[in-house]
Amino acid sequence: MTSSSRTPLLDGIQSPADLRRLPKAQLRQVADELRTDLIDIVSVTGGHFGAGLGVVELTTALHYVFNTPDDRLIWDVGHQAYPHKILTGRRGRMRSLRQGGGLSGFTRRSESEYDPFGAAHSSTSISAGLGMAVARDLLGATNNVIAVIGDGSMSAGMAYEAMNNAGAHKNRLIVILNDNDMSIAPPVGAMSAYLARLVSSRSFTGMRNFFKRLARKMLPRGLFKVAQRTEEFARGIAMGGTLFEELGFYYVGPIDGHNLDHLIPVLENVRDTITGPVLVHVVTKKGHGYAPAEAAPDKYHAVSKFTVLTGEQKKPAPSNPQYQKVFGEALIAEAKKDSSIVAITAAMPSGTGVDLFGKAFPERTFDVGIAEQHAVTFAAGLATEGMKPFCAIYSTFLQRAYDQVVHDVAIQSLPVRFAMDRAGLVGADGATHAGSFDIAYLATLPNFVVMAAADEAELTHMVATQVAINDRPSALRYPRGEGTGVARPSEGVALPIGKGRMIREGSGIAILSFGTRLGEVMLAAEKLSAYGLSPTIADARFAKPLDAELITKLAREHEVLVTIEEGAAGGFGAHVAHFLAWEGLLDRGLKFRPMTLPDIFQEHDTPERMYAEAGLDADGIVLTVLNALGRSNEVPAAAVGRIA
Secondary structure, three states: OOOOOOOHHHHOOOOHHHHHOOOHHHHHHHHHHHHHHHHHHHHHHOEEOHHHHHOHHHHHHHHHHOOOOOOEEEEOOOOOOHHHHHHHHHHHHHHHOOOOOOOOOOEOOOOOOOOOOOEOOOOOHHHHHHHHHHHHHHHOOOOOEEEEEEOHHHHOHHHHHHHHHHHHHOOOEEEEEEEOOOOOOOOOOHHHHHHHHHHOOHHHHHHHHHHHHHHHHHOOHHHHHHHHHHHHHHHHHHHOOHHHHHOOOEEEEEEEOOOHHHHHHHHHHHHHOOOOEEEEEEEOOOOOOOHHHHHOOOOOOEEOOEOOOOOOEOOOOOOOOEHHHHHHHHHHHHHHHOOOEEEEEOOOHHHHOHHHHHHHOHHHEEEOOOOHHHHHHHHHHHHHOOOEEEEEOOHHHHHHHHHHHHHHHHOOOOOOEEEEOOEEOOOOOHHHOOEOOHHHHHHOOOOOEEEEOOOHHHHHHHHHHHHHOOOOOEEEEOOOOEOOOOOOOOOOOOOOOOOOEEEEOOEEEEEEEEOOOHHHHHHHHHHHHHHOOEOEEEEOOEEEOOOHHHHHHHHHHEEEEEEEEEEEOOOHHHHHHHHHHHOOOOOOOOEEEEEEEOOOOOOOOOHHHHHHHHOOOHHHHHHHHHHHOOOHHHOOHHHHOOOO
């Protein structure tokens, strides 16, 4: 923990109740100490950084004004909640962030009573908050519900769906718009703060409600509606909140989110005065208070370990190219030959490699914001006109647009090309970001092509394969992190659809790999040689359509057939099992073992440890093969208890 000489006030805060016992005059020092502590912590652990720095004062003010945890405080996404964790009894564990057995990098209900709603995907806070507010009113309680949502999350339609519903219901709900990227209406110093305090004050709202009641009694209905709209429009124009007023929210702001003398009175007024849904517009700066992060907010959005004095991040030099870079470069190569290729991403250009494509072809690159549903249907529209859209979205985020994948793409057999980054386990971000389910939820759709690259060269060829598929949708999955170091072709060559490849011929045991577990399969083969076994190894390439000829050969010529994939049960192995059963290939004693991720949401850790826990590393494959052969007595005792 940071020495008390640097953080004397923070050292005395074990919970928000301790914070609320301090005089307001000391809150500035608390915020400064909180920022110092946050910088020290993340310099050691890495993780999300810029957004947390930007909400230090806001976090301090919210926990000071509101009676958390009885008052529900919901952080959208949760990546900005590190200061919140420090103030809510978790300071002593903060250096375990995102590590095995340590704190989550996001809010999590099971971690603390101060986290009323877990989140790591965006734009859920207002919907969840409205649910809590309605439940509170039905139960006759009086606590506050506060949802803090960043402006980036406001690019998702779900936020507006929730606001529209909240405005119609009129339940008391406080939404804090943390405007930290592109200010909707920048604060203008003392006058802005004065106006925000005025319109949130008891005297103003009381007078406003009095005249509203008077006008309702004295004016004809039509004229009353005009007067009401005029008042709301005038206040919205003056203060920048017309849109929110039209959605049924009482708008307050904008307020300087780093000025506690401005924040505290407004939050107190909102707490004590305003009924119904209210939106408080707070303007903050990402990375505030730490010069390197202020100068480069994108670079410091999420960081590896860094040196506090200089801000230099301690990133090990990659020995092999990142998969998203391979994808981006392969797509650029194809786009140079085909002007109909366009790239779409949902607020993740650098995470998917689309940023590279954007530099080469800016007019053919579309970042639609955090709006995966729109991204998919937008791509479908492009495909109807003969364009070749590549929709590059993390596997876990594509889940948010599943209806659009089914209804707008698959049913119409439109050639939208999905590139799913972060397929499989992702490590420190944990279950919320793991790409565990895309094989199952896409391979179940008729006429869909589903591929997984085993290495960089295969990824390059599969991009070319997607370009050539013009009569149906296709999906390509690849993991986070570095490739294997294999030589990449100068340009990709389209693969035969539904055809795998034989890697090595053996006997007795066949291992059919789908995706980047192929390297672990090869390592397992070496270990199995110590047991006198020489397995056949094949790379399936496609989960749909399956390579019927290859699977039939493996099933007929081997005693044991093992499939392995970086996905949940119900995916590749399930499709192989279905095929084997219907073809009668299980009728003569074939021992079939599908290796998948376990049926749990795995805790965050390093990817290597997570795959070992799942039994999808070389040792897990050896264990599976020996068990299938009835040779479990030869398995080392230390390995017996592992998930297989």
